Amino acid sequence: MTDISVTLVHSGLAAEAAPLVDKLVADQFASKLTAQDATLWGPAAEPEASIRLSWTTLHETSRPLLAEIDALRAELHGEGVDRVVLAGMGGSSLAPEVICATAGVPLVVLDTTDPAQVADALAGDLERTVLVVSSKSGGTVETDSHRRVFEKAFQANGIDPARRIVVVTDPGSPLAKASAEAGYRKVFLADPHVGGRYSALTAFGLVPSGLAGADIATLLDDAASAAPALSADSADNPALVLAAAFSAAHARGAEKVVIADAGSGIKGFADWAEQLIAESTGKEGTGLLPVAVEGIDAPGFADAREDATPVSIGGAAGAAAVAVAGSLGGQFLLWEYATAAAGRLLGINPFDQPDVEAAKKAARALLDAPADETTAAPAISDGPIDVYASGLTGEAAGWADKLFAPETETVGAALKALIDAAPEHGYLSIQAYLDRNDDASIAVLRKEIARRTGLQTTFGWGPRFLHSTGQYHKGGHQNGVFLQITGYSPEDLEVPDRPYTLGVLQKAQALGDGQVLAEHGRPVLRLHLTDRAEGLVHLVKAVQDSL
Structure with missing residues (x-):
């Protein structure tokens, strides 16, 4: 007997999701997926799906x-x-x-x-x-x-x-x-x-x-316990309910999946689910962007019900809350089934990642033949922070004009210019190419900026996020603006038998991804901390003073 469950907290979302669940049941999606039927996502996806379904x-x-x-x-x-x-x-x-x-x-x-x-x-x-x-x-x-x-x-x-x-x-x-x-x-x-x-x-x-x-x-026992319910062509199948909720919310313009933990005892689950959802659905100009937040009281999370939410999903733009419960093994399998089903409802292949390689290629090119930007002068220097701007052509042209006005040459003004460039229902992605242990305090920026601006805000450690939400940033809804944070490393590490250090590689990854985002017409602001400790303090203060 499985302990996994999905509850659609509000009747409006439940009513919109019900016909989608019925369609998945009628199509025998769950049982065919368990049988590893590669035809479920259409002919274009079949070659990839045929070698990607053993996880069931x-x-x-x-x-x-x-x-x-x-x-x-x-x-x-x-x-x-x-x-x-x-x-x-x-x-x-x-x-x-x-x-x-x-x-x-x-x-x-x-x-x-x-x-x-x-x-x-x-x-x-x-x-x-x-x-x-x-x-x-x-x-x-x-x-x-x-x-x-x-x-x-x-x-x-x-x-x-x-x-x-x-x-x-x-x-x-x-x-x-x-x-x-x-x-x-x-x-x-x-x-x-x-x-x-x-x-x-x-x-x-x-x-x-x-x-x-x-x-x-x-x-494995917990996953095995959940498997029969997830394989069933039934309206009670929690994976089908979750997928239908995603798709129904997306249809009403809520493509952000805001995930918070409310005491499940499962630690860091949102970071795992973030990769699964973003990389599986963020392509062909559509998809679901996961936003991992600090708790159900965090900015950007709405309509949660604490008494039923080991993991909750909420959001703005008309999305109602979903409560998801279950053991870790059961949750792994549940979210995998649900994501595969959401791919069918969204009309995309949930098993490829066509845009992940672009940032890797750009980073390799910078390692092989460093571009001018690696040594370019910053647009602004504000105390311990140097400011660089990308995405100044195409759709994003003109967003950073304020950066070059003498009276506004501060980090705070640069942040405000970036945030003002976000379109309606857009999002801000904070990408910290720093030390996840010693520089952990930088993560407070997500909550601070979201609370002060009302903008859906994600946070990712670089280059880790490149293997996760990085796919969505290039392949999903093109309504993001991007804040990169890099920092001076006083002590670098050689990579044996390679012509670069870790610090050089880290910088190339940041610049390479920023270059690809700019080529997609997205605004990119890079703040380089010339002194990490002082720069972090200066940056948080700039957010508090200017937003």
Whole structure:
């Protein structure tokens, strides 16, 4: 018997969603999805869908991994190795992070190129450390950089890297081959017919979580318990209800999915759901933009019902609240089914990510041949913050005129100009290319700006968000404005056998994504903190004084 449930809190949304649920039931969507029918999203999506649907049965097919993970954990503990560092991006890090945080077990997650944050991870007890390298191909530049940095650090401390590196990858991938040649401790091969954002219950989610000490057997049990209800062609199927609510709200102009936790005990779930929803639906000029907020009393969240909301969904522009309850394993499967169903209702392919690669290409181009912008003078210097503006041509032309007026050359004026450029029902995306640990206070900007402007406001750590909401920013509704925050790194880290440092890579990722957004006609404001501590204080004060 499953404990998952979806409640449409207000009757108006329920009435609009009901015919959509009936259509999904009549189409036998749920049972066909469980049977991995690749035709559900139309002929154009079929080639991709045909190799991306094995996640519907992972609660069964992932069982053999449990004994392997337990055995490796026992071996490592027998050698005094009990600190797990995970190098992975997107789905390779987000699911393990929420699993371990919810279970209350430590896991060091490296999904950053910030030199200080990586240095913090290196400063831990390497004698007790195992590095889990998670990548479907091994070509992810961040993860490859982490592997190189840790391999060198192990060697420098007299530790055999091969004994301390565990790999999760797809069968036949370049990383699988390289790992075999390097003799790494263990290589776990994940199901290749599962995309990254649907991989929570594959080896990508289970290996680092299990090695860290999370109860992954119960996680699979909970998903198995939810599976029958999610596979049923029934109007009571919670995944169909949730998908229909998304689609009905979207039809009335509410494309923002504002997610808040109200005491579920599931920690960080919104960050995982954010990638799933944004990357699956944000394409072809449509989609659903997840907005993760601090709680049901946060700005940007409306009509929540606290007594029924372990995870709630609310929003502006006519969207009513939805209450979602259930165990973590059940929630993983519920939201995956619901997102796939929402893709059908929205008429898009929920398994590709056509716009993610654009930012990667732009970053690589900057690494290979740095553009003028990497050394360009700022438009404004205001104390410890240098201000740069992009998106000055095309649809966004003229938004930053105020930046160049002498009487308004301040960070506050720049922020106001950016926010004023947001169209009706648009949104602001804050993207912090900083240290997620030491610079964590910057996240307060989301709440402050949303409260002061009424603008739907998202917050993402760079480059982590590039593997998540980055797809929506380029492929979804083109009504966003973008605030990038970068910072000076007094101590950089070399990437062994690569012609760049982590700091250079981090800057290239920020500039590359900003360039792609500007090419889409979107306004982009980059604030570079020449001193991180002073710059953060100055920035928060500018928000408070000017908005």
